[in-house]
Amino acid sequence: MSTEIPVPVTVDPDNGRWSVEGIPMILVPRHMITNNLAAAEERLGHKGSANLIRDAGYRSAQQWCAQQRGFHGLSPDRVVAHYLEQLGHRGWGRFRVEEHTGERIRVALHHSALADRASGNGNGTCYMFAAWLEGAFDFAAAETGRPRRFAFTETSCRSTGAAHCTFHGKPIEQQN
Template structure:
């Protein structure tokens, strides 16, 4: 599955300057600006603490995004998760592809190629894509709830292209 050509309209409000895509307000910043801020926080509080904070924030944000996008486009189930991966890929974070997805079971595997974080950090023999982890559980849980399921999930990164001998990132979503 490839997501190279953006198909997202960007509207800019002439009065406020707010950028909107798919009915959600957006920020547009250079990658180095975002990642320099990310790295500064990581250096100050530590990668593990920062990963915990980002997991919770990412979970909440993914939930909100999936809920709004499903409503806007009339989508449900796996279609929402697939749309989410496509949009993430089109926004420069890296290329996300679904290796496995079962909403009812609360399981997924997501592959990440060309991570913006790996481009910045290089081979540092640790997982640097932790910002994305909560996104997958948040998306899964929102979609499951919209389907009337009570399953709750957790996500973790099992490998990262910043680790020696690894060519791509991999995330797993499993039920709690």
């Protein structure tokens, strides 16, 4: 068992704030996140909860990718790979791009931190990641000079019995 954090954490000696690669961080227990998601679902329903957190998740992924692109000088494709890798280092799960044709993207998520709780409604519990994927892939597309928006959907989730979670993405113009 590893006792070291897999990312370099800097702690400001004056205020105690954490940062990793220049990004401010807060270390919170997983149950705090899952309990907040469960409360939102109880009050707003599955779809309402997903809609509530979608814009914030998208915006956060865009901010993270922009900061890391500048911090590391990464190419657009590499910044997405780095983002997904770093999510794994922070305990969210192991993301792997299984298909990326430009017209279709399939991302597998193994060991999702959100899939340990059952939603009770037969829906997956990892839908929050769809917006994160949209933000990251949209960022990379814009950085290549060929801006394109993607829409991701959680198509299977470990919380509902699947072996792992799967997300499918398509350009928005193909959604109709």
